[in-house]
Amino acid sequence: MKKWLDNFKNMRFLSRFADLIGLLKICQNLHFDTSKPFSRPTEYTTTKTIRKQCTNLLLQPATEVRSWLNLFKTIIADGEGVLWIYDKPIPGAIDALNQLKASGKQIYVCTNNSTQTRQQHAFKAERLGLNIRENEVLCTAHATAQYLKDLEFLKYAYVIGAEALTTELDAAGIVLHNDSGPDIMHETVEKFATEFRKEANVGAVIVGYDTHFSFCKLAKAVTYLKNPNCLFLATNVDASSYTGDMVLPGTGSFVAAIEYCTGRKAFVIGKPSANMCTRYIQNGLIQPANTLMIGDNYQTDMPFGHNLGFQTLLVGTGTHTWSDVLHLKKLNGNLAKHLMPDAYIPKLADLNYFLPR
Amino acid sequence: MKKWLDNFKNMRFLSRFADLIGLLKICQNLHFDTSKPFSRPTEYTTTKTIRKQCTNLLLQPATEVRSWLNLFKTIIADGEGVLWIYDKPIPGAIDALNQLKASGKQIYVCTNNSTQTRQQHAFKAERLGLNIRENEVLCTAHATAQYLKDLEFLKYAYVIGAEALTTELDAAGIVLHNDSGPDIMHETVEKFATEFRKEANVGAVIVGYDTHFSFCKLAKAVTYLKNPNCLFLATNVDASSYTGDMVLPGTGSFVAAIEYCTGRKAFVIGKPSANMCTRYIQNGLIQPANTLMIGDNYQTDMPFGHNLGFQTLLVGTGTHTWSDVLHLKKLNGNLAKHLMPDAYIPKLADLNYFLPR
Numbered sequence: 001m002k003k004w005l006d007n008f009k010n011m012r013f014l015s016r017f018a019d020l021i022g023l024l025k026i027c028q029n030l031h032f033d034t035s036k037p038f039s040r041p042t043e044y045t046t047t048k049t050i051r052k053q054c055t056n057l058l059l060q061p062a063t064e065v066r067s068w069l070n071l072f073k074t075i076i077a078d079g080e081g082v083l084w085i086y087d088k089p090i091p092g093a094i095d096a097l098n099q100l101k102a103s104g105k106q107i108y109v110c111t112n113n114s115t116q117t118r119q120q121h122a123f124k125a126e127r128l129g130l131n132i133r134e135n136e137v138l139c140t141a142h143a144t145a146q147y148l149k150d151l152e153f154l155k156y157a158y159v160i161g162a163e164a165l166t167t168e169l170d171a172a173g174i175v176l177h178n179d180s181g182p183d184i185m186h187e188t189v190e191k192f193a194t195e196f197r198k199e200a201n202v203g204a205v206i207v208g209y210d211t212h213f214s215f216c217k218l219a220k221a222v223t224y225l226k227n228p229n230c231l232f233l234a235t236n237v238d239a240s241s242y243t244g245d246m247v248l249p250g251t252g253s254f255v256a257a258i259e260y261c262t263g264r265k266a267f268v269i270g271k272p273s274a275n276m277c278t279r280y281i282q283n284g285l286i287q288p289a290n291t292l293m294i295g296d297n298y299q300t301d302m303p304f305g306h307n308l309g310f311q312t313l314l315v316g317t318g319t320h321t322w323s324d325v326l327h328l329k330k331l332n333g334n335l336a337k338h339l340m341p342d343a344y345i346p347k348l349a350d351l352n353y354f355l356p357r
Numbered sequence: 358m359k360k361w362l363d364n365f366k367n368m369r370f371l372s373r374f375a376d377l378i379g380l381l382k383i384c385q386n387l388h389f390d391t392s393k394p395f396s397r398p399t400e401y402t403t404t405k406t407i408r409k410q411c412t413n414l415l416l417q418p419a420t421e422v423r424s425w426l427n428l429f430k431t432i433i434a435d436g437e438g439v440l441w442i443y444d445k446p447i448p449g450a451i452d453a454l455n456q457l458k459a460s461g462k463q464i465y466v467c468t469n470n471s472t473q474t475r476q477q478h479a480f481k482a483e484r485l486g487l488n489i490r491e492n493e494v495l496c497t498a499h500a501t502a503q504y505l506k507d508l509e510f511l512k513y514a515y516v517i518g519a520e521a522l523t524t525e526l527d528a529a530g531i532v533l534h535n536d537s538g539p540d541i542m543h544e545t546v547e548k549f550a551t552e553f554r555k556e557a558n559v560g561a562v563i564v565g566y567d568t569h570f571s572f573c574k575l576a577k578a579v580t581y582l583k584n585p586n587c588l589f590l591a592t593n594v595d596a597s598s599y600t601g602d603m604v605l606p607g608t609g610s611f612v613a614a615i616e617y618c619t620g621r622k623a624f625v626i627g628k629p630s631a632n633m634c635t636r637y638i639q640n641g642l643i644q645p646a647n648t649l650m651i652g653d654n655y656q657t658d659m660p661f662g663h664n665l666g667f668q669t670l671l672v673g674t675g676t677h678t679w680s681d682v683l684h685l686k687k688l689n690g691n692l693a694k695h696l697m698p699d700a701y702i703p704k705l706a707d708l709n710y711f712l713p714r
Contacts (some may be wrong), residue, residue, distance in 0.1 A: 048409045055532065071707040081373075090513070120533070130703070164552075182541065182542070183571055184539065184569075184571075185539070185543050185568050188568075189409070189568040189600075189605065192568075193600045193601060193603040194601070197605055198602070211542050211545075211549075211572050212541075212543075212547040212571075212572060213571065213572040213575070214569075214570065214571045214572070215567070215568050215569060215570040215571070215606065218610065219603060219604065219605050219606055222597065222604045222606055222610075223602070223603050225605045226604055239618050239620070240618045240619075241616055243546075243547065243550045244550060244551070245555070245580070246550040246553055246576060246580050247576065247578050247579045247580045247583055247618070247619075248546065248550065248579075249572065249575045249576055249579055249614065249618045250618065252617055252618070253575065253579075253614040253615070253617045253618040254614065255608065255617075256609040256613045256614050256617035256618075257611065257613050258610055258615070259611040260596055260610045260612075260613035261596050261597045261604070261606045261607065261609070261613075262604075263596070299366065336513065355537055
């Protein structure tokens with residue numbers, strides 16, 4: 001046991017060293033992007049003006065914007081901050097996406113929110129007026145379950161997450177897992193550790209958004225992750241969200257705690273990782289060259305689109321604004337290329353100016 | 358509010374970029390160590406053989422080891438893994454430290470454990486047979502409170518930690534703080550956020566070991582840390598400990614979660630940071646040139662000693678063994694110099710061979 005832990009601590013040091021080497025390599029190449037699962041054309045098929053410049057569409061000739069929009073057969077839109085904020089639709093945004101669909105484009109909603117099943121996301125979108133079916137929702141709880149299903153995973157999964165995550169696991173036939181909900185320290189940590197009965201054959205630790213995240217959950221996760229064959233999956237690594245005056249920790253902060261403790265890196269399903277889309281691309285349902293990713297966050301949505309070879313459009317109704325991106329560009333130039341949207345529009349409703357009615 | 362959060366997210370990106378530049382600079386200098394608060398003599402006063410080589414003292418001539426030990430007026434020993442494991446003394450270790458004290462050396466016990474007050478640490482050490490007084494204990498709960506006292510801190514402190522931490526704060530006159538203990542999610546996160554009443558004038562978030570660490574505590578900490586003038590202190594950043602077959606997350610994992618969420622870096626009081634010793638050095642109670650740091654961990658104890666200009670001795674009764682260090686040296690050479698002990702001994706009791714009785 002002790003010997004194992006010694007190895008474990010060596011691994012942590014090596015992991016940090018590997019991180020350093022990784023960063024150096026990235027810097028030598030003058031960009032941060034290390035994973036490009038799908039190739040990106042070196043010369044875009046768009047006009048010169050709309051090309052990794054965060055071009056404000058409202059300042060472009062309407063004909064140019066229309067011909068740019070005509071390039072796309074598929075539109076993938078983030079939900080939160082683009083179409084709605086919590087349960088409130090952003091005025092005109094859903095109508096614009098419906099218009100794009102009515103004009104013949106395939107639309108998808110793509111969200112890192114792991115607290116709802118794919119069905120629940122679809123219900124919500126429909127309730128708010130979006131013309132969408134369940135298989136047009138790309139979401140992390142469903143994608144995580146599908147990822148394990150594709151691996152023919154039959155072991156036990158230890159889950160930090162909401163009920164939606166375990167529901168999606170069940171639906172994918174992964175039925176050996178703990179329930180969601182509170183797991184709190186009732187007495188001393190010694191008693192907790194003594195009484196803890198490890199589940200047999202734990203093959204994955206899955207970390208999603210969990211408002212019951214606790215010391216006990218963290219301890220169980222890192223204990224299972226001692227086994228190097230136990231998968232370590234994160235639905236997403238968003239840092240935070242906020243409600244009113246309160247900052248709420250994101251799934252990424254739980255993941256950071258586990259990564260620090262174990263010296264292991266999570267395999268991330270959600271944006272900016274490509275995993276929510278890979279199946280659709282492999283099946284030919286999404287063709288990167290004619291796909292547009294619309295998002296409100298240059299740290300998740302834009303690199304997600306960039307890595308997959310999509311073009312990207314930032315809307316200013318959520319996390320980041322045009323000035324944020326221009327500021328980033330000024331500070332970092334080429335270093336931030338993968339974060340840089342091709343185009344910008346203050347709100348999705350503004351697209352209505354360019355759409356046939 | 359939103360504008361503020363935008364700035365906040367920019368800061369997170371900038372912080373990551375600063376990290377990258379920092380790592381590059383460090384690598385150019387071919388060592389990792391960036392903070393050397395006290396100068397270290399370029400030529401040690403020890404024999405050639407005992408010098409950043411993790412020299413096994415048992416393989417050296419006894420006369421040489423004795424003359425090396427005679428160099429030191431002050432001995433600082435870690436507790437856990439050197440003198441005891443939880444409540445069980447490591448055979449002969451406490452006797453060896455008592456012998457060193459009896460031979461005229463000043464001894465200190467120095468621990469990152471923030472779950473006991475300085476008085477409690479002293480009681481425990483005495484109970485296990487160590488001849489020690491309270492002011493010969495250097496511990497993080499006490500040092501954190503003293504750090505704030507030195508700043509004449511009079512604001513409210515939001516504490517994630519054990520009762521010992523709030524007790525030490527009270528003793529230092531810092532009486533405006535929350536209590537330790539559970540803080541769990543009773544209903545929905547929306548209700549939690551709505552009902553949360555921020556304390557006025559919060560000037561510090563302090564993070565120590567807390568077996569009641571929870572989503573609610575994390576959310577409150579990161580909300581207070583939105584204020585850039587609010588201090589962010591960590592008692593220590595140990596990654597993990599273990600009891601039996603269970604890995605327990607260390608304070609560093611809570612700190613990592615908060616750092617990831619806020620984009621801020623904690624100011625760390627415990628080893629390997631120098632803060633537990635600076636007051637003693639400034640007062641002349643500890644003179645680095647004739648001080649030996651004894652520890653079991655090359656990631657905390659050894660760089661702590663190195664950074665302060667002490668010599669260092671690793672004992673193999675805790676986290677790391679001789680072979681771990683030799684393995685590290687083989688892999689990283691000069692890069693790991695600050696982690697490399699001057700000397701090694703399998704257990705502290707082995708020092709008895711070289712001590713007058």
